Amino acid sequence: MTVNEPATSDHAGTPAGSGERADLLAMLAKTRHFLRLTTRDLTDEQAGRRTTASELCLGGLIKHVTLTERNWANFIVEGPSAMGDATAMTEADWAAWAGQFRMLPGETLAGVLAGYAEVARRTDELVTGLPDLDVTWPLPKAPWFEAGARWSARRALMHIIAETAQHAGHADIIRESLDGAKSMG
Template sequence: MNTPPAAALPRERADLLETLGKHRGFLRYTVRELTDEQAVQRTTASALCLGGLVKHVSGVEARWIRFVLGGADAMRSEPVDWEGQFRMDDGETLAGLLAAYEEVAARTDELVATLPDLDAAHPLPEAPWFEPGATWSARRVLLHIIAETAQHAGHADIIRESLDGARTMG
């Protein structure tokens, strides 16, 4: 993909990409040098594991970018395994999950750089966690992706520290 350098983008888009990139980087750094066996381990009371977090964040970002491009129907165009999205399945590797995440990130970055209007909006899908009749702009979706990525990077940091003492920050 030919995403222009951040410096060549309008300030808002560059800021969005820089912030999203920073939190993606925290997540990637947190899972550095792990084996697949470590990436699948649960180290806290939750069912979360490091590989599952990478898988989840990648899937969430991909779904929301489909929403930006085509609305709720596009978002629902691929089935979601709501429980399975948080775990590494047999045959999945951390390297494979990270490679898939890189592809999703590249598509998102390209979209942010080229989307004609960040104010373009679609009605949200019907779900108990969305206000009925609400719409989200591309900008709002990007802010949500940033928040989701940051939140799960924090979860990953706690899991990694519990796993082997390594920390992302500090």
Template sequence: MGEREDLVATLDKHRGFLRYTVRDLTDEQAARRTTAGELCLGGLIKHVAAVEARWMRFAVGGAEEMQRGGGSQDDWAAMFRMLDGETLAGLLARYEEVARETDELVRTLPDLDLAHELPKAPWFEPGATWSVRRVLLHVLAETAQHAGHADILRESLDGAKTMG
């Protein structure tokens, strides 16, 4: 297996942990906040899908493409909640779509060393660039971190665990 397939396989493993954490939940359970924070399980699925899609737009077209679709601070907060009319099945379907698009992109981009300047933000060094490879590692880390968050939320909801 080459580097690209290793990246895809590792990312998919952590996506699988996240998807497994929401197994057998109702929409009401997926929307329930089970800790003092704002996070809910459906919101985490929604957030991870949106972030992965956004970083893949960056990988192809840089910061300008990443910002396409924009969004206000209210939209950012809504990304962590299930809104009226959203279903867990719908959020999972969107996540699967994003995953397929990312996997195809990783397999077909001519060069994982292609780099773009990061968007201006206080948490990025001015003028810093990230390669497609670095973006993929960031998405992988974010997915793994949120899979851990989801495990805590699920255990708080009904005692079920992803692992252990």
């Protein structure tokens, strides 16, 4: 696959081709699959239900991963301005941020999953079209980032994969607590 070719699939969700970009996209497709799998056969009410001591619910996790992937994909293209300055967030900003971890009135699981699919499609197109995975940007201002650190497009993509995998594990625990169903293990 060349840099400008679109990603195609050998089978559901797995990018065709070879090389680093195909490997990154294949791993991302796998982690996305496991996250989405945790929501199979659920109602909107079930997707919004907390089942552990955590504030997290399955629909909220999908929303969070969607926002996270969108922000990091935007970072790859635009740099730190795409993500804002966390050190300047107000109490109201943090309250709004917390809304991404739960299903809000009027939200549906189908809508949340559709939003995630659209972000995934855009990220996949970005990865296949990037001229260089080594281009770096300084990280945005946030207490959880090392001051002055820079991340490459490759590292941001690996972060998206790690975030998705971590939250797929969280989702599996929430789903098992909800009705005993398992997606992994």
